[in-house]
Amino acid sequence: MREPQNPLLLSIFIIAIFSYTFTHADDSSIMAEFSQAISPTPSTWKAGTNPCNGWSGVRCDSSSRVTSIDLSSQSLQGSLPTDLNQLTNLQTLALQRNHFSGPLPSFANLSNLQQLFLDSNNFTSVPASCFSGLTTLQALSLSLNINLSPWVFPQDLIQSEGLVNLSASNVNMMGSLPDIFGKFLSLQSVRLSYNNLTGVLPSSFNGTGVQNLWLNNQMSGLSGGLDLLGTMAQLSQVWLQKNSFTGPIPDLSKCVNLFDLQLRDNQLTGMVPPSLMSMLQLRNVSLDNNNLQGPYPEFGNGVTVTIGTINNFCNPKPGPCDPQVTTLLDIAGAMGYPMNLAQSWPGNDACHGWTFITCDSQGKNVTVINFSKQHFVGTISPAYGDLASLRNLLLNDNNLTGSIPDGLIALPQLQVLDVSNNNLTGKIPSFPPKVNVKTSGNLLLGSGTPAGGGTGNGGKSSSGSTGNSSGGSSGRQSGGMNPGVIAGTVIGVLVFIAIVLMVSYKYYTRKQPKKFGRVPIPPPSGKEEASNNGSTSGGINGFGGVGLLVYEYMPKGTLSQHLFEWGERGTSPLTWKQRVTIALDVARGVEYLHSLAQSSFIHRDLKPSNILLGDDMRAKVADFGLVKNAPDGKFSVETRLAGTFGYLAPEYAVTGRVTTKVDVYAFGVVLMEIITGRPALDETAPEERSHLVTWFRRFIVSNNDVRKVIDPTLEADDETFENISKVIELAGHCTSREPSQRPDMGHAVNVLGPLVEQWKPSDGVDDDIGINLQLSLPQALQRWQANEGTSTMDFGGTMTFGNTQSSIPPTKMDTFGSTGR
Structure with missing residues (x-):
C-alpha cells in the first residue's frame, strides 16, 4: 500500500497553481482595461478572450505573461491605464505614431522593460518617478509629444545603466541636463532637440561612447564651451545648431568617424581648427551665424560647407591673416577668444576699426592695448612679446590667471604694464626702469622677485636698481614711507589747496553769487552782444591726477547751430571734412569719459547743442550736468530718467538703467544728424519723417538710394560719398536696439580716425586746456598767475575733451590715468 502524499508538498503545489492563476488573471484584466481605454479597439482584441491568444501586437512568454505590446502607427486614440x-x-511597449493623450502612466519598477517607444503622440504630462527602476531599459523614445507640460530631464534614468538610445526631442523639456551621462556605458544616441534646455554640457559626457548627439534648437539655448566634444572619440553626428555656445571649436581630430557637424547659429569665436578641415570622413559642416575669426576655412572636396557672411574671418577667401592680426588672435586665444573681441575686430587690419587697439600715427603698428575692466579670463599670452611697437599694455581689473610672461621684458617700446587686480601668480619679471609696472591686487603674485621698472602707484613693484634686495624681500615695501616722499606729498597737497583757494577767491570776486549749477560765463571781452556764443566749456587740468574743470569761451557756438541754423545765422553749412572731424573729436571725448579717465563716467545728454566749437571748428563735449559715475563691476546703473528725447537709448527710456552704451546710442543719433543735416526730432516734418532714427533706419534697410539721406548741401562726390557711407554704417551700428550690439566708443574712434586725412592737436594746446599738463604744481601756479583773467575755474558745470584721443601720448595718459587708481 502506497504511503499518502506529504501534506506540505501538496500545499506548496496548490499555492503555486493559485499564484500563477492569479498573476495571469491580473495581466488579462490590465489588458482588458487597456482595450476599453483606446479607440478604435483593434479588431482582434475581443472582450473576454485571452490576450495571449490572437491579440494582434501582443506577445506573451511560455507562462502566458505579456512581454510585448506593439500598437505603433495605428491612429489610435485614448489614454493609457494607470496600472500598466x-x-x-x-x-x-511600442505605442509611437498614434494619438494617445492624457498623462503618461508611471512605468516605475518595470525591471524587465527594455524598449519604450512613446513618440509622436499627444501626451500631456510626465509623472514624477515615471522612469524609476527601469534597470534593463535600453531604448527610450518620447519625441514629438508637443503637448507635454514643462518637465525636467528624469534623473531616475541613472538606474538604466544599459541605456543605448535616448530620444526626447520636442517634448517641452526644460532646465539643465544632470551630470549623469557617465553612468550609461553603452549610450550611443542622445537626441534632445527642440526643447528649452539651458546651462552647459554636462562634464559626464567626457569620454563617453556617444555617436549621435542632437541638442540643437533649444529655445533659450545651451551655453558654455564645447571642449568636451574633443574627448568623445566615437562621435559621428553632432547637431548643436541654434544654441548659445561660446568659445572656440575644439580639436576634434580624435573623432575619426565624424561625418556631420552642425554648429551654425551659436556664438562661437576663435579660429576654425586646421584638424577639422582635414578630417577624412567629414561630409557636412555648418558654421554660419557665429563670430569665428582667423583665416577663412578651406575644406576638402566632397564636404558640403555653409559659412555665411556673419562670421568675422580676416579675409573673404582662404589665405593667411596679417601677421599682426595673427598675433592679436593668439592673444585672444589665451583668454578663450572673448566675445566682445570677436565682434569688434573686423577685417585684416588691426589698425582699422579694432576696439581696444590703438596704433601709431601711420596706422601700421599697434602701440596701445587697453583690455582693462573687461571681465576677461584666461592667461597673459606670450604673443604680446611679438608686438615690437607696444607702449602701453593695460590688463587691469580682469580675472586673468597664470604668470606674467618673461618675454614682455624684451618689448623695446614698453612704457606701461598694468596687470593690477587679477589673479596672477608666480614671479614678476625684472622690467627695465623705464617701464611703469602695476601689479597690486594679485595676492599670490611677486614672491621673491622685484618687478623692476617704475612704481605702479601702490602696486607691488620696485626699481630694479634701487629696490631692496635683502633676503625675504617680496617686492613690497615692508617698512615706513620715505620721509622725503612724505614731505613731497605734504608740499604738493598744500600747493594744490592754495590753487583751489585762489581759484575760489577769483571766481567769487568776479561773479555775483549764483545758485549752484550750470553757470554761463561771459566771453573774455565781456561784451554783452557776444553772449549767444558764450556757452561755457570745461577742460580737464591734471595736477598729479587731480582734475579741475576750466571754463572757456567757445566763439563758434554749438554744433546744433551750424547744422540746423546756419541759414538764419548767415553762415556757410559745414563741409564734410569739418563734420567728420567734429565727429571724431566727440568720439574721442566720450571714449575718454568711458574708459580712459581715472573713473568711468556716463554723459547721458550727448547732443549737438552740447557740442561746442572753437575758432578752428574743433569740437568739445560740454554740459556735464547729467554725468553719472559707472561703478566698477556693475554692468548698469539704475537712475532717474534724464536726457533729451530723440537721443535716449530704448533700454534707458524703458527701464531707467544706464550703461556707457546709452552714450553710444546718442552718439549714433548725432552722427545721423551730421550726415543728414536734420534734427533728431522735427515737429515740422511729416510724421513718417519726424523721428530721425526711425526714418534713417527704414530708409537704409529698404535698400533705397543711400545718397537721399545725405545732407544735399554737402554735394558729395564719389570719394566723399564713400567716406560718408562708412559713417552711415557706424551710425546704424551705434543705434542698434540691443545695447550688446552697439560698439564701444573706442571702435567709433578707430572707424572715424582714418576718415580724417590728418589730425593734429590745435597749436594752442596749453591755452586750450588752461594749464600745461606737463608743468609741476608750482610751475602751474606761476603760469596761472601770469595768464590771470584768461579763464575761470570752478568745480561744477561742464568739461571738454577736445584734444583727447584713443592714442593719447603716454605722458598725458599717465597724467590722466596713472595715479589715484
Whole structure:
C-alpha cells in the first residue's frame, strides 16, 4: 500500500497553481482595461478572450505573461491605464505614431522593460518617478509629444545603466541636463532637440561612447564651451545648431568617424581648427551665424560647407591673416577668444576699426592695448612679446590667471604694464626702469622677485636698481614711507589747496553769487552782444591726477547751430571734412569719459547743442550736468530718467538703467544728424519723417538710394560719398536696439580716425586746456598767475575733451590715468 502524499508538498503545489492563476488573471484584466481605454479597439482584441491568444501586437512568454505590446502607427486614440506597470514581465511597449493623450502612466519598477517607444503622440504630462527602476531599459523614445507640460530631464534614468538610445526631442523639456551621462556605458544616441534646455554640457559626457548627439534648437539655448566634444572619440553626428555656445571649436581630430557637424547659429569665436578641415570622413559642416575669426576655412572636396557672411574671418577667401592680426588672435586665444573681441575686430587690419587697439600715427603698428575692466579670463599670452611697437599694455581689473610672461621684458617700446587686480601668480619679471609696472591686487603674485621698472602707484613693484634686495624681500615695501616722499606729498597737497583757494577767491570776486549749477560765463571781452556764443566749456587740468574743470569761451557756438541754423545765422553749412572731424573729436571725448579717465563716467545728454566749437571748428563735449559715475563691476546703473528725447537709448527710456552704451546710442543719433543735416526730432516734418532714427533706419534697410539721406548741401562726390557711407554704417551700428550690439566708443574712434586725412592737436594746446599738463604744481601756479583773467575755474558745470584721443601720448595718459587708481 502506497504511503499518502506529504501534506506540505501538496500545499506548496496548490499555492503555486493559485499564484500563477492569479498573476495571469491580473495581466488579462490590465489588458482588458487597456482595450476599453483606446479607440478604435483593434479588431482582434475581443472582450473576454485571452490576450495571449490572437491579440494582434501582443506577445506573451511560455507562462502566458505579456512581454510585448506593439500598437505603433495605428491612429489610435485614448489614454493609457494607470496600472500598466503591473505588467511586470513587459519587455517592449511600442505605442509611437498614434494619438494617445492624457498623462503618461508611471512605468516605475518595470525591471524587465527594455524598449519604450512613446513618440509622436499627444501626451500631456510626465509623472514624477515615471522612469524609476527601469534597470534593463535600453531604448527610450518620447519625441514629438508637443503637448507635454514643462518637465525636467528624469534623473531616475541613472538606474538604466544599459541605456543605448535616448530620444526626447520636442517634448517641452526644460532646465539643465544632470551630470549623469557617465553612468550609461553603452549610450550611443542622445537626441534632445527642440526643447528649452539651458546651462552647459554636462562634464559626464567626457569620454563617453556617444555617436549621435542632437541638442540643437533649444529655445533659450545651451551655453558654455564645447571642449568636451574633443574627448568623445566615437562621435559621428553632432547637431548643436541654434544654441548659445561660446568659445572656440575644439580639436576634434580624435573623432575619426565624424561625418556631420552642425554648429551654425551659436556664438562661437576663435579660429576654425586646421584638424577639422582635414578630417577624412567629414561630409557636412555648418558654421554660419557665429563670430569665428582667423583665416577663412578651406575644406576638402566632397564636404558640403555653409559659412555665411556673419562670421568675422580676416579675409573673404582662404589665405593667411596679417601677421599682426595673427598675433592679436593668439592673444585672444589665451583668454578663450572673448566675445566682445570677436565682434569688434573686423577685417585684416588691426589698425582699422579694432576696439581696444590703438596704433601709431601711420596706422601700421599697434602701440596701445587697453583690455582693462573687461571681465576677461584666461592667461597673459606670450604673443604680446611679438608686438615690437607696444607702449602701453593695460590688463587691469580682469580675472586673468597664470604668470606674467618673461618675454614682455624684451618689448623695446614698453612704457606701461598694468596687470593690477587679477589673479596672477608666480614671479614678476625684472622690467627695465623705464617701464611703469602695476601689479597690486594679485595676492599670490611677486614672491621673491622685484618687478623692476617704475612704481605702479601702490602696486607691488620696485626699481630694479634701487629696490631692496635683502633676503625675504617680496617686492613690497615692508617698512615706513620715505620721509622725503612724505614731505613731497605734504608740499604738493598744500600747493594744490592754495590753487583751489585762489581759484575760489577769483571766481567769487568776479561773479555775483549764483545758485549752484550750470553757470554761463561771459566771453573774455565781456561784451554783452557776444553772449549767444558764450556757452561755457570745461577742460580737464591734471595736477598729479587731480582734475579741475576750466571754463572757456567757445566763439563758434554749438554744433546744433551750424547744422540746423546756419541759414538764419548767415553762415556757410559745414563741409564734410569739418563734420567728420567734429565727429571724431566727440568720439574721442566720450571714449575718454568711458574708459580712459581715472573713473568711468556716463554723459547721458550727448547732443549737438552740447557740442561746442572753437575758432578752428574743433569740437568739445560740454554740459556735464547729467554725468553719472559707472561703478566698477556693475554692468548698469539704475537712475532717474534724464536726457533729451530723440537721443535716449530704448533700454534707458524703458527701464531707467544706464550703461556707457546709452552714450553710444546718442552718439549714433548725432552722427545721423551730421550726415543728414536734420534734427533728431522735427515737429515740422511729416510724421513718417519726424523721428530721425526711425526714418534713417527704414530708409537704409529698404535698400533705397543711400545718397537721399545725405545732407544735399554737402554735394558729395564719389570719394566723399564713400567716406560718408562708412559713417552711415557706424551710425546704424551705434543705434542698434540691443545695447550688446552697439560698439564701444573706442571702435567709433578707430572707424572715424582714418576718415580724417590728418589730425593734429590745435597749436594752442596749453591755452586750450588752461594749464600745461606737463608743468609741476608750482610751475602751474606761476603760469596761472601770469595768464590771470584768461579763464575761470570752478568745480561744477561742464568739461571738454577736445584734444583727447584713443592714442593719447603716454605722458598725458599717465597724467590722466596713472595715479589715484
